[in-house]
Amino acid sequence: MDLDPVILARMQFAFTIVFHIVFPAFTIGLSAWIATLIGLTLWTKNPHYENLAAFWTKIFAVSFAMGVVSGIVLTYQFGTNWSVFSRMVGNVIGPLIGYEVLTAFFLEASFLGILLFGRGRVPPGLHFFAAVLVAVGTAISAFWILSANSWMQAPAGFEMRDGVAYPTDWLAIIFNPTFPLRLAHMLIAAYVTTGFVVLAIGARYWLQGKHVREAETMVKMALGILVVLTPLQILVGDFHGLKALEYQPAKVAGLEGHWDGAEPAPLVLFALPDASAEANRFELAIPHLGSLILTHDWNGLYDGLKSFAPEDRPPVLPIFLSFRIMVGIGFLMAGIALWGVLAWARGRLFETGWFMSFLTYVWPLGFLAVIAGWVTTEMGRQPWVVTGLLRTEDAISPVTASEMLTSLILFVLVYAVVFASGLYFINRLLLKGPMRPIREHGLANRPITGASETGRIAIASGE
Numbered sequence: 001m002d003l004d005p006v007i008l009a010r011m012q013f014a015f016t017i018v019f020h021i022v023f024p025a026f027t028i029g030l031s032a033w034i035a036t037l038i039g040l041t042l043w044t045k046n047p048h049y050e051n052l053a054a055f056w057t058k059i060f061a062v063s064f065a066m067g068v069v070s071g072i073v074l075t076y077q078f079g080t081n082w083s084v085f086s087r088m089v090g091n092v093i094g095p096l097i098g099y100e101v102l103t104a105f106f107l108e109a110s111f112l113g114i115l116l117f118g119r120g121r122v123p124p125g126l127h128f129f130a131a132v133l134v135a136v137g138t139a140i141s142a143f144w145i146l147s148a149n150s151w152m153q154a155p156a157g158f159e160m161r162d163g164v165a166y167p168t169d170w171l172a173i174i175f176n177p178t179f180p181l182r183l184a185h186m187l188i189a190a191y192v193t194t195g196f197v198v199l200a201i202g203a204r205y206w207l208q209g210k211h212v213r214e215a216e217t218m219v220k221m222a223l224g225i226l227v228v229l230t231p232l233q234i235l236v237g238d239f240h241g242l243k244a245l246e247y248q249p250a251k252v253a254g255l256e257g258h259w260d261g262a263e264p265a266p267l268v269l270f271a272l273p274d275a276s277a278e279a280n281r282f283e284l285a286i287p288h289l290g291s292l293i294l295t296h297d298w299n300g301l302y303d304g305l306k307s308f309a310p311e312d313r314p315p316v317l318p319i320f321l322s323f324r325i326m327v328g329i330g331f332l333m334a335g336i337a338l339w340g341v342l343a344w345a346r347g348r349l350f351e352t353g354w355f356m357s358f359l360t361y362v363w364p365l366g367f368l369a370v371i372a373g374w375v376t377t378e379m380g381r382q383p384w385v386v387t388g389l390l391r392t393e394d395a396i397s398p399v400t401a402s403e404m405l406t407s408l409i410l411f412v413l414v415y416a417v418v419f420a421s422g423l424y425f426i427n428r429l430l431l432k433g434p435m436r437p438i439r440e441h442g443l444a445n446r447p448i449t450g451a452s453e454t455g456r457i458a459i460a461s462g463e
Helices: 005-044 047-080 083-117 124-153 170-174 179-208 212-247 249-256 289-295 316-345 353-359 365-380 401-432 453-461
Strands: 158-161 164-167 267-274 279-286 384-386
Touching: 005 047, 005 124, 005 179, 005 365, 005 401, 047 083, 047 212, 047 401, 083 124, 083 164, 083 170, 083 384, 124 170, 124 179, 124 384, 179 212, 179 316, 179 353, 179 365, 212 249, 212 289, 212 316, 249 267, 249 289, 249 316, 249 365, 267 289, 267 316, 279 289, 316 353, 316 365
Parallel strands: none
Antiparallel strands: 158 164, 267 279
16 A cells, blocks of 8 residues: 555644644643632732642643643654745744744743742742743743744735745734634633633542642632633634635635535534535534524525535545534533533532532543644645645655654654653642642641651641
8 A cells, every 4th residue: 555645744743733732722721820829829818829829830830841842843844744835935934933932932931940949939929920921921822823823824924936935014924814813712722721621620629528628719710710711712713713714715615514605504513524425414404504604694605615626625524523523512611611600609519419520521621622623723724734825735845655654653652652651740740639838727837846757748738
């Protein structure tokens, strides 16, 4: 069987980006959560929040390190696997990635040490300032990466000379047409992802009867932010779909499983799109609702897949399914947040055992939605690596299929070790849980000399 180097290069990049994206999706939100907790410590003088901040900072450190390691590999692939892409649009993409390093990564690296090791060693205000700047740095990182990726979705502010893209308007490049909504969509996704992790961990501790005070704080604070952000995410996603219809109509037609642009589009709840037959199998749909959502007109029309040459269409089945996975999880998360807040308002949040048990399993929802969203975005852009400018099959390096396969296998093996190690350390931290400060028990000035080792551990852990 002949191996296709283009397919292998795409598989390699897809594997590394899916592995990597889960860490920024978590650390962007987690850094904001930690900064909030440290701010509450300053405001309330309550060591309870300081305790939670210290606990989640350890988890942040491991997750951040894994994100950095997995992210470095992505930029190397531009040179090893996608050299034609780098030569053709490097004048645009290169500076955007460079700005991410100079403005975001350096900011995070400069203040991360103070956040991790400054507790009790620097003034509380400086510790809070460092936490805020780390959170800002993670958001700035998302800004530049989303700007670069969005430019690939809807390129602007450049001109072509001898087959190479040259910048003509950096503001148009940075704030390209789909960027603002995609940035908002990604940032909210990161905060929601973190919120569901915190919610699940809090519910787990509460059911186990461990760290109950901290658990209740985690559950309540997570629900409070999620009930706001989950419906907002659905709204932003809808606006993003309208913008994508304007600049990437083939992608939207594929997401919706819409074939005939001469007819109003139904809202296809489920189907198995068949590209060869140019039709949907086993379709379950609501007539006209797709047109109403995307054109705000019951009989509105927009381009179907048949409006595009077969070679210009995205792979319909995978993006059709991934889009529904993302949207389905989004509505599920909104429902969970609403149910939890209503139970909280009635004073029955911690009295509904089945709901608390259910919450312990919700931690992966945000990660799954983010991965499904990136699959939708990146596969939906195909067959273009830069929409309308450079096809994916033309962007690859002159590398043999065997070399590509070898590097892919090595990536899988190395990443498996990295991922397993990271999960092991994070799980150890979760099993240990928040360590309550000694001064919270009035023991700060009490000598513990002569106490047994077991007794010291018990005092330090608040047991």
